[in-house]
Amino acid sequence: MAFEQKIRMEENVKDTVRQLLTEYLQANGQRKTPERYAILDTIYTIKGHFGIDELYHYMESNGKFRVSRATLYNTIILLVDANLVIKHQFGTSSQYERAYKNETHHHMICTECGKVTEFQDESLKQAIANTKLKKFTATHYSLYIYGVCSKCTWAKRRKKKSK
Numbered sequence: 001m002a003f004e005q006k007i008r009m010e011e012n013v014k015d016t017v018r019q020l021l022t023e024y025l026q027a028n029g030q031r032k033t034p035e036r037y038a039i040l041d042t043i044y045t046i047k048g049h050f051g052i053d054e055l056y057h058y059m060e061s062n063g064k065f066r067v068s069r070a071t072l073y074n075t076i077i078l079l080v081d082a083n084l085v086i087k088h089q090f091g092t093s094s095q096y097e098r099a100y101k102n103e104t105h106h107h108m109i110c111t112e113c114g115k116v117t118e119f120q121d122e123s124l125k126q127a128i129a130n131t132k133l134k135k136f137t138a139t140h141y142s143l144y145i146y147g148v149c150s151k152c153t154w155a156k157r158r159k160k161k162s163k
Contacts, residue, residue: 014044017100024082038065039075049095106143112152
């Protein structure tokens with residue numbers, strides 16, 4: 001796919017999520033503030049997971065729009081409620097990612113260092129897609145696999161050898 005075509009697709013996604021946010025705000029009697037749209041645009045620029053602090057620093061460093069942490073927290077809650085952002089709880093930290101047109105992926109979480117790695121596996125996707133759920137229609141899912149990453153495994157081995 002050509003670079004220009006990818007840019008156009010990203011802009012189409014941003015236009016769509018802006019429209020979805022507008023409809024959500026109107027339906028729920030909430031204000032359409034420039035801060036909310038700036039946060040949404042920033043989130044849909046980020047690939048992968050992010051925390052509130054990362055989002056705050058990203059918005060601050062890009063200088064396009066400054067918002068308070070309180071505004072970020074409140075807006076993230078609103079965007080989760082509007083199904084435009086997904087919240088993940090990886091151990092003790094909350095991470096977020098865009099929801100609209102986000103490709104299904106899985107997560108490996110290291111129980112030692114907390115690192116989260118995304119991966120895709122077609123056989124897992126197919127197994128989940130083919131699973132019959134009684135009296136339930138799945139719209140999306142998250143898969144978390146907990147364990148120890150290779151970096152932490154090597155660190156443990158080195159520590160044992162040095163004793």
